[in-house]
Amino acid sequence: MEVRFDGKKALVTGAGKGIGRDTAKALVKCGAEVFALSRTQEDLDSLVQEYPGIHPVQCDLGDPEVTKAAVESVGPIDLLVNNAGIIIMQPFLDVTLDAFDTVMDVNVRAVLQVSQIIAKGMVERGTGGSIVNVSSLGSKLATKECASYCASKGALDIMSKVMALELGPHKIRVNTVNPVIVMTNLIRKIGYDDPVMAGPWLARIPLGKFAEVDDVVHAILYLLSDKAAMVNGATLPIDGGYLTS
DSSP states (O other): OOOOOTTOEEEEESTTSHHHHHHHHHHHHTTOEEEEEESOHHHHHHHHHHOTTOEEEEOOTTOHHHHHHHHHHTOOOSEEEEOOOOOOOBOGGGOOHHHHHHHHIIIIIHHHHHHHHHHHHHHHHTOOEEEEEEOOGGGTSOOTTBHHHHHHHHHHHHHHHHHHHHHGGGTEEEEEEEESOBOOHHHHHHTTTSHHHHHHHHTTOTTOSOBOHHHHHHHHHHHHSGGGTTOOSOEEEESTTGGGO
C-alpha cells in the first residue's frame, strides 16, 4: 500500500528526535512539504543537513506567545502531527505543581493551541485535513511515578475525540496513536534494553517486544492519509497486544 502526500504541507512538532524526526523524514519521502518544529536548534540543523528540503521551525512549545508566532509563521498546513511531549517522573506524593503544570503545558495545552491555529486555517480554506496526536499507552493504564504524564495523555485522548467530533463536519479528521514503550535512543539510555528492567513489561506483551520507531511512524502515515478516510476519533494502540493481557 503506497501512501503519497504530493502537494500537501505538513507540520510535525517535536521533530528533532525520535518519532517526530523519523515522521518528518518519512513525510518528505512521501512527497509532502514538511515543516519541522523543535525546541533544539542543533537537532533542526542536523535534520536539515539530512533533508535540505525540510523547513526548520525553532520553538519552545512551553511558551504560548512564542508558539503562536511560530505556528502562524508556517502558513497553510494540510497535515499536522502533534508529537512533542515530555515526561517528568515523580512518585505521586512528591509530584510538584510546577512539574505537573510543565507536563500539561507541553502535552495538552500546546496541542490545543497548535491544533486551533492549524485547524482554523483548514476550515477557512474549506480543504479539510488530517491531524494525528501522539499519545501513549499511559493514557490507558497506570504507571508508577507517572501521574503527571498519564494524566496528560488521558486528557489528550479525550480532547482528540472532541476535536474529531467538532472538526469532522469540516472534513478534518483527528486521531491518536498510543504506543507502548518505543525503543528510541532515549529509552535505551534509560535502560529498557536491559532484560531486568524490560522483563515485566515484555511479559505483558503477547508479541514479546517493544515498539520500534518505524512501527509508530507507519501508523501515523496511515492515519494522515486518504487510506484512512473513514477513521476519525480513533485511539490506535501500538502495543503488541499489551491491552489484551
